[in-house]
Amino acid sequence: MSTCKQQCTRAGLDVRLWQAGTRSDIGHRPVDQTVDLWLPVQAKTTLVRCRPYRFFVRGEYAMDVACFHGHRVGGYVFSEQFMRKNKKKLYSGKCIYIAAGSTFDEPLLKWPVYAQQMLDRWNTELAAHQTDVESGRDGDDRVSLLRSELELRMQCTENSQREVAVQMLMQAVIVGRKYEWPDEPNGHVDRFVDGLRVQDKVVAAVASGAFQAKMTKTVARKQVPYADGDVDLFVLATIHERLRLLLVWEVPADELKLLGVISTDSAPGRTSLVLPIAAPDGANKKLEKQVFGSKVYTSDRDVARFLSVYPLPVEYCVPACMQGRDPRVRA
Numbered sequence: 001m002s003t004c005k006q007q008c009t010r011a012g013l014d015v016r017l018w019q020a021g022t023r024s025d026i027g028h029r030p031v032d033q034t035v036d037l038w039l040p041v042q043a044k045t046t047l048v049r050c051r052p053y054r055f056f057v058r059g060e061y062a063m064d065v066a067c068f069h070g071h072r073v074g075g076y077v078f079s080e081q082f083m084r085k086n087k088k089k090l091y092s093g094k095c096i097y098i099a100a101g102s103t104f105d106e107p108l109l110k111w112p113v114y115a116q117q118m119l120d121r122w123n124t125e126l127a128a129h130q131t132d133v134e135s136g137r138d139g140d141d142r143v144s145l146l147r148s149e150l151e152l153r154m155q156c157t158e159n160s161q162r163e164v165a166v167q168m169l170m171q172a173v174i175v176g177r178k179y180e181w182p183d184e185p186n187g188h189v190d191r192f193v194d195g196l197r198v199q200d201k202v203v204a205a206v207a208s209g210a211f212q213a214k215m216t217k218t219v220a221r222k223q224v225p226y227a228d229g230d231v232d233l234f235v236l237a238t239i240h241e242r243l244r245l246l247l248v249w250e251v252p253a254d255e256l257k258l259l260g261v262i263s264t265d266s267a268p269g270r271t272s273l274v275l276p277i278a279a280p281d282g283a284n285k286k287l288e289k290q291v292f293g294s295k296v297y298t299s300d301r302d303v304a305r306f307l308s309v310y311p312l313p314v315e316y317c318v319p320a321c322m323q324g325r326d327p328r329v330r331a
Contacts (some may be wrong), residue, residue: 001043002183004111012113017181019164021188022127023155024063027116027147037129037146039122041066052099054091063145065122066114067096074110079115081144094163112236119291122146146273151156154319161321162202166237167191173246173310188217188230196232197253203238203249203275205327209295211247211275215261223286225269226262228253239312239322243290246310249275251303259303279304293329 004026005015016030016038018024024034027038044055049070057065065083068075076098083195091097096104110118123184129144153164168189171179173187180192190200203211213236216223222240234256236249256262257271263269276297277288284307 001045001068004043004068004075005053005159005183005195007111007117008115011112013115013118017155017171017183019156019160019305021156022153022158023061026066027149027152029118029122034151035124037124038147038152039064039118039146040151040152043068046070052097052102055098056094057096059095065096069096074108074114076104078104078106083261093192106233137160141169158321159202160263162318163190163200165319165322167200167204167220169239169246169264169312169316170235170237170248173313176250188226189299193233193235196275198233198235199226201234201236203236203247204325205272208296208299209330210277211236213249213273213275215256215269215273216271223271224263225271226256227269227327228252228257228262228264230262236273238325239318240291240326241318241323242326244316244318245287245311246312247277248308248310249303249306251306255306263280274299275307276301276304277307279307284309291329292327293331295330 003016005017008015009031010195012031016027024040025043026041028041029038039308042061042063042065044057044065044067046055048054048072053069055066055067059081061083063080065078066075067078078096082198089103098104098106119173125144125146129146132142132144146204146309148163153168154161155272156164159249170306178194182189182192187196188199191198201213201215206212215226217226217230230253232253234251234253236251238247239245240247260267261270261273277287277291278297278301280301284304287309
Protein backbone atom coordinates (compact mmCIF):
# COMPACT_ATOMS: atom_id res chain seq x y z
CA MET A 1 0.00 0.00 0.00
CA SER A 2 2.97 2.29 0.59
CA THR A 3 4.06 1.63 -3.01
CA CYS A 4 0.51 2.30 -4.20
CA LYS A 5 0.46 5.64 -2.41
CA GLN A 6 3.84 6.73 -3.78
CA GLN A 7 3.13 5.74 -7.37
CA CYS A 8 -0.40 7.13 -7.48
CA THR A 9 0.66 10.46 -5.96
CA ARG A 10 3.17 10.90 -8.77
CA ALA A 11 0.33 10.32 -11.24
CA GLY A 12 -1.95 12.91 -9.61
CA LEU A 13 -4.08 10.58 -7.46
CA ASP A 14 -4.19 11.02 -3.69
CA VAL A 15 -4.33 7.83 -1.61
CA ARG A 16 -5.41 7.99 2.02
CA LEU A 17 -5.42 4.86 4.15
CA TRP A 18 -8.06 4.53 6.85
CA GLN A 19 -7.50 2.80 10.19
CA ALA A 20 -7.90 -0.98 10.45
CA GLY A 21 -11.44 -2.37 10.56
CA THR A 22 -13.18 0.12 8.29
CA ARG A 23 -15.60 -0.92 5.58
CA SER A 24 -13.30 0.52 2.92
CA ASP A 25 -9.51 0.48 3.24
CA ILE A 26 -8.50 3.55 1.26
CA GLY A 27 -9.93 6.69 -0.28
CA HIS A 28 -8.97 8.41 -3.53
CA ARG A 29 -9.26 11.97 -4.79
CA PRO A 30 -7.15 14.18 -7.10
CA VAL A 31 -4.01 15.47 -5.37
CA ASP A 32 -4.90 19.07 -6.22
CA GLN A 33 -8.34 18.82 -4.60
CA THR A 34 -9.11 20.20 -1.14
CA VAL A 35 -12.80 19.26 -1.10
CA ASP A 36 -13.40 16.60 1.55
CA LEU A 37 -14.84 13.99 -0.80
CA TRP A 38 -13.19 10.60 -1.26
CA LEU A 39 -13.84 7.61 -3.50
CA PRO A 40 -13.86 4.55 -1.20
CA VAL A 41 -11.96 1.45 -2.33
CA GLN A 42 -11.65 -1.97 -0.70
CA ALA A 43 -7.99 -2.99 -1.11
CA LYS A 44 -6.81 -6.61 -1.29
CA THR A 45 -3.16 -7.66 -1.34
CA THR A 46 -0.98 -10.72 -1.80
CA LEU A 47 2.78 -11.22 -1.74
CA VAL A 48 2.47 -13.79 -4.54
CA ARG A 49 4.29 -12.71 -7.73
CA CYS A 50 2.93 -15.13 -10.31
CA ARG A 51 -0.49 -16.42 -11.28
CA PRO A 52 -2.85 -17.64 -10.06
CA TYR A 53 -3.63 -14.85 -7.60
CA ARG A 54 -6.20 -15.30 -4.86
CA PHE A 55 -7.64 -12.38 -2.93
CA PHE A 56 -9.91 -13.17 0.00
CA VAL A 57 -13.15 -11.17 0.22
CA ARG A 58 -15.81 -11.27 2.93
CA GLY A 59 -18.71 -10.70 0.59
CA GLU A 60 -20.22 -8.14 -1.72
CA TYR A 61 -18.96 -4.57 -1.35
CA ALA A 62 -20.82 -1.42 -2.34
CA MET A 63 -17.59 0.03 -3.75
CA ASP A 64 -14.75 -0.81 -6.12
CA VAL A 65 -12.33 -3.59 -5.13
CA ALA A 66 -8.64 -3.13 -6.00
CA CYS A 67 -6.29 -6.14 -5.88
CA PHE A 68 -2.52 -5.65 -5.65
CA HIS A 69 0.01 -8.47 -6.11
CA GLY A 70 3.62 -8.93 -5.01
CA HIS A 71 5.25 -7.38 -8.09
CA ARG A 72 3.95 -3.96 -6.96
CA VAL A 73 3.64 -2.69 -10.53
CA GLY A 74 -0.08 -1.98 -10.41
CA GLY A 75 -3.39 -3.62 -9.63
CA TYR A 76 -6.63 -5.18 -10.82
CA VAL A 77 -9.82 -3.20 -10.32
CA PHE A 78 -13.32 -4.65 -10.13
CA SER A 79 -16.21 -2.22 -9.98
CA GLU A 80 -19.05 -2.55 -7.51
CA GLN A 81 -21.34 -3.46 -10.42
CA PHE A 82 -18.96 -6.23 -11.53
CA MET A 83 -18.69 -7.60 -7.99
CA ARG A 84 -22.47 -7.71 -7.59
CA LYS A 85 -22.91 -9.43 -10.95
CA ASN A 86 -20.23 -12.06 -10.27
CA LYS A 87 -20.49 -12.63 -6.52
CA LYS A 88 -21.53 -16.26 -7.13
CA LYS A 89 -18.39 -16.87 -9.18
CA LEU A 90 -15.95 -16.24 -6.35
CA TYR A 91 -13.46 -19.10 -5.90
CA SER A 92 -14.78 -21.36 -3.11
CA GLY A 93 -17.33 -18.62 -2.55
CA LYS A 94 -14.78 -16.34 -0.89
CA CYS A 95 -11.86 -15.52 -3.22
CA ILE A 96 -11.27 -13.37 -6.27
CA TYR A 97 -9.33 -15.84 -8.43
CA ILE A 98 -7.18 -14.30 -11.16
CA ALA A 99 -6.01 -16.91 -13.69
CA ALA A 100 -6.49 -17.75 -17.35
CA GLY A 101 -10.15 -18.47 -18.02
CA SER A 102 -11.33 -17.01 -14.72
CA THR A 103 -14.21 -14.56 -14.61
CA PHE A 104 -11.81 -12.21 -12.84
CA ASP A 105 -9.08 -12.47 -15.49
CA GLU A 106 -8.99 -8.73 -16.15
CA PRO A 107 -6.01 -6.74 -17.50
CA LEU A 108 -3.44 -5.58 -14.97
CA LEU A 109 -3.53 -1.78 -14.63
CA LYS A 110 -0.05 -0.36 -14.16
CA TRP A 111 0.12 2.60 -11.78
CA PRO A 112 -0.38 5.47 -14.28
CA VAL A 113 -3.36 3.66 -15.83
CA TYR A 114 -4.76 2.71 -12.42
CA ALA A 115 -4.45 6.32 -11.25
CA GLN A 116 -6.13 7.70 -14.35
CA GLN A 117 -9.00 5.21 -14.07
CA MET A 118 -9.60 6.23 -10.46
CA LEU A 119 -9.35 9.93 -11.34
CA ASP A 120 -11.99 9.42 -14.05
CA ARG A 121 -14.11 7.48 -11.57
CA TRP A 122 -13.81 10.28 -8.99
CA ASN A 123 -14.85 12.95 -11.52
CA THR A 124 -17.85 10.87 -12.60
CA GLU A 125 -18.89 10.41 -8.99
CA LEU A 126 -18.40 14.13 -8.29
CA ALA A 127 -21.00 14.94 -10.95
CA ALA A 128 -23.37 12.45 -9.26
CA HIS A 129 -22.61 14.03 -5.87
CA GLN A 130 -23.53 17.48 -7.17
CA THR A 131 -26.81 16.05 -8.47
CA ASP A 132 -27.44 14.52 -5.02
CA VAL A 133 -26.91 17.92 -3.41
CA GLU A 134 -29.17 19.74 -5.86
CA SER A 135 -31.88 17.10 -5.44
CA GLY A 136 -31.65 17.12 -1.64
CA ARG A 137 -30.81 13.41 -1.47
CA ASP A 138 -29.14 12.24 1.71
CA GLY A 139 -28.19 9.05 3.53
CA ASP A 140 -29.09 5.84 1.69
CA ASP A 141 -30.77 7.86 -1.05
CA ARG A 142 -27.46 9.27 -2.31
CA VAL A 143 -26.35 8.05 -5.72
CA SER A 144 -22.70 9.12 -5.53
CA LEU A 145 -20.10 6.92 -3.83
CA LEU A 146 -18.07 9.93 -2.67
CA ARG A 147 -17.98 10.41 1.10
CA SER A 148 -16.14 12.64 3.57
CA GLU A 149 -13.04 11.33 5.33
CA LEU A 150 -14.86 11.28 8.67
CA GLU A 151 -17.79 9.27 7.29
CA LEU A 152 -15.49 6.67 5.74
CA ARG A 153 -13.35 6.40 8.87
CA MET A 154 -16.51 6.00 10.97
CA GLN A 155 -17.65 2.92 9.03
CA CYS A 156 -16.30 0.63 11.74
CA THR A 157 -17.11 -0.73 15.22
CA GLU A 158 -18.35 1.62 17.94
CA ASN A 159 -15.03 1.45 19.83
CA SER A 160 -13.15 2.42 16.68
CA GLN A 161 -15.71 5.16 15.99
CA ARG A 162 -14.92 6.71 19.36
CA GLU A 163 -11.22 6.82 18.60
CA VAL A 164 -11.80 8.33 15.16
CA ALA A 165 -14.23 10.93 16.51
CA VAL A 166 -11.73 12.08 19.13
CA GLN A 167 -8.79 12.02 16.68
CA MET A 168 -10.62 14.23 14.19
CA LEU A 169 -11.78 16.59 16.95
CA MET A 170 -8.24 16.96 18.31
CA GLN A 171 -6.93 17.79 14.86
CA ALA A 172 -9.59 20.48 14.49
CA VAL A 173 -9.15 21.98 17.97
CA ILE A 174 -5.40 21.70 18.56
CA VAL A 175 -4.14 23.82 15.68
CA GLY A 176 -0.62 24.66 14.57
CA ARG A 177 0.60 21.07 14.52
CA LYS A 178 1.47 18.81 11.62
CA TYR A 179 -0.78 15.74 11.50
CA GLU A 180 -0.09 12.74 9.27
CA TRP A 181 -1.57 9.27 8.91
CA PRO A 182 0.69 6.19 8.73
CA ASP A 183 1.03 4.09 5.57
CA GLU A 184 0.52 0.95 7.65
CA PRO A 185 -2.80 1.27 9.56
CA ASN A 186 -2.39 -2.09 11.35
CA GLY A 187 0.73 -1.10 13.28
CA HIS A 188 1.24 0.40 16.74
CA VAL A 189 1.27 3.97 15.38
CA ASP A 190 -2.15 5.62 14.94
CA ARG A 191 -0.90 9.03 13.77
CA PHE A 192 2.18 11.20 13.42
CA VAL A 193 1.99 14.53 15.27
CA ASP A 194 4.87 16.92 14.54
CA GLY A 195 6.88 13.88 13.52
CA LEU A 196 6.23 11.94 16.75
CA ARG A 197 4.78 8.43 16.57
CA VAL A 198 1.45 8.59 18.42
CA GLN A 199 -0.79 5.93 19.91
CA ASP A 200 -4.33 7.22 20.59
CA LYS A 201 -6.66 5.91 23.28
CA VAL A 202 -10.17 6.98 24.27
CA VAL A 203 -10.40 6.86 28.06
CA ALA A 204 -13.36 6.06 30.32
CA ALA A 205 -14.30 7.21 33.82
CA VAL A 206 -13.79 4.83 36.76
CA ALA A 207 -15.31 4.75 40.24
CA SER A 208 -12.15 6.08 41.89
CA GLY A 209 -12.85 9.62 40.64
CA ALA A 210 -10.49 9.56 37.67
CA PHE A 211 -10.29 8.28 34.11
CA GLN A 212 -8.56 5.14 32.93
CA ALA A 213 -6.87 4.15 29.67
CA LYS A 214 -6.50 0.60 28.41
CA MET A 215 -2.80 0.34 27.55
CA THR A 216 -2.64 -2.82 25.48
CA LYS A 217 -1.80 -3.93 21.96
CA THR A 218 -2.71 -7.20 20.25
CA VAL A 219 0.08 -9.73 19.71
CA ALA A 220 -0.78 -13.26 18.55
CA ARG A 221 -4.43 -12.52 19.44
CA LYS A 222 -3.48 -11.64 23.02
CA GLN A 223 -3.68 -8.28 24.77
CA VAL A 224 -0.22 -7.33 26.07
CA PRO A 225 1.39 -4.09 27.33
CA TYR A 226 3.13 -1.77 24.90
CA ALA A 227 6.87 -2.31 24.61
CA ASP A 228 9.72 0.14 24.81
CA GLY A 229 10.20 1.67 21.36
CA ASP A 230 6.69 1.04 20.02
CA VAL A 231 5.72 4.74 19.94
CA ASP A 232 6.93 8.14 21.15
CA LEU A 233 3.77 9.63 22.63
CA PHE A 234 0.49 8.35 24.06
CA VAL A 235 -2.47 10.68 23.50
CA LEU A 236 -5.26 9.70 25.89
CA ALA A 237 -8.48 11.64 25.50
CA THR A 238 -12.22 11.88 25.98
CA ILE A 239 -15.12 14.26 25.41
CA HIS A 240 -17.12 15.53 28.39
CA GLU A 241 -20.55 16.05 26.92
CA ARG A 242 -22.22 18.10 29.68
CA LEU A 243 -19.35 20.56 30.12
CA ARG A 244 -18.58 20.51 26.37
CA LEU A 245 -14.88 19.94 26.91
CA LEU A 246 -12.16 17.89 25.27
CA LEU A 247 -9.78 16.38 27.83
CA VAL A 248 -6.38 15.30 26.50
CA TRP A 249 -3.50 13.70 28.40
CA GLU A 250 -0.36 13.70 26.23
CA VAL A 251 2.08 11.40 28.01
CA PRO A 252 5.55 10.71 26.53
CA ALA A 253 6.47 7.05 26.28
CA ASP A 254 9.60 7.71 28.36
CA GLU A 255 7.42 8.86 31.27
CA LEU A 256 5.33 5.69 31.06
CA LYS A 257 8.49 3.64 31.02
CA LEU A 258 9.51 5.22 34.33
CA LEU A 259 6.05 4.43 35.70
CA GLY A 260 6.37 0.77 34.69
CA VAL A 261 3.47 0.93 32.23
CA ILE A 262 5.59 0.11 29.19
CA SER A 263 7.33 -3.25 29.13
CA THR A 264 11.12 -3.32 29.05
CA ASP A 265 13.80 -5.95 29.54
CA SER A 266 13.54 -5.35 33.31
CA ALA A 267 9.77 -4.70 33.72
CA PRO A 268 6.68 -6.58 32.43
CA GLY A 269 4.60 -3.45 31.91
CA ARG A 270 0.96 -2.80 32.82
CA THR A 271 -2.29 -3.02 30.88
CA SER A 272 -3.97 0.16 32.18
CA LEU A 273 -3.19 3.67 33.34
CA VAL A 274 -5.24 5.84 35.72
CA LEU A 275 -5.55 9.49 34.67
CA PRO A 276 -6.47 12.01 37.39
CA ILE A 277 -7.77 15.45 36.50
CA ALA A 278 -6.38 17.56 39.36
CA ALA A 279 -2.58 17.86 39.55
CA PRO A 280 -0.56 17.79 42.82
CA ASP A 281 -0.19 21.59 42.65
CA GLY A 282 -3.98 22.01 42.64
CA ALA A 283 -4.35 22.74 38.93
CA ASN A 284 -7.76 21.68 37.54
CA LYS A 285 -9.14 21.09 41.06
CA LYS A 286 -12.32 22.98 40.19
CA LEU A 287 -12.74 20.97 37.00
CA GLU A 288 -12.32 17.72 38.91
CA LYS A 289 -15.21 18.71 41.19
CA GLN A 290 -17.37 19.65 38.20
CA VAL A 291 -16.71 16.26 36.60
CA PHE A 292 -16.81 13.93 39.62
CA GLY A 293 -18.48 15.96 42.38
CA SER A 294 -17.46 15.02 45.93
CA LYS A 295 -15.57 11.90 44.85
CA VAL A 296 -11.87 12.67 45.34
CA TYR A 297 -9.10 10.63 43.76
CA THR A 298 -6.62 9.80 46.52
CA SER A 299 -3.75 8.03 44.74
CA ASP A 300 -0.80 9.38 42.75
CA ARG A 301 -1.79 12.47 40.75
CA ASP A 302 1.47 13.06 38.91
CA VAL A 303 0.09 12.03 35.48
CA ALA A 304 -2.46 14.88 35.74
CA ARG A 305 0.30 17.34 34.80
CA PHE A 306 0.02 16.08 31.22
CA LEU A 307 -3.67 17.11 30.95
CA SER A 308 -4.82 19.86 28.58
CA VAL A 309 -8.44 21.02 28.41
CA TYR A 310 -10.08 22.46 25.30
CA PRO A 311 -13.62 23.85 24.89
CA LEU A 312 -15.63 22.23 22.10
CA PRO A 313 -16.38 24.48 19.11
CA VAL A 314 -19.82 26.06 19.38
CA GLU A 315 -21.02 24.32 16.22
CA TYR A 316 -19.65 20.89 17.21
CA CYS A 317 -22.20 18.13 17.70
CA VAL A 318 -21.01 15.31 19.97
CA PRO A 319 -21.31 12.10 17.90
CA ALA A 320 -23.62 9.35 19.12
CA CYS A 321 -20.70 7.04 19.93
CA MET A 322 -19.39 9.57 22.49
CA GLN A 323 -22.72 10.46 24.08
CA GLY A 324 -23.79 9.25 27.53
CA ARG A 325 -20.23 8.60 28.76
CA ASP A 326 -19.93 11.41 31.33
CA PRO A 327 -19.06 10.14 34.83
CA ARG A 328 -21.74 10.28 37.46
CA VAL A 329 -21.41 13.37 39.68
CA ARG A 330 -21.34 12.36 43.35
CA ALA A 331 -23.17 14.68 45.74
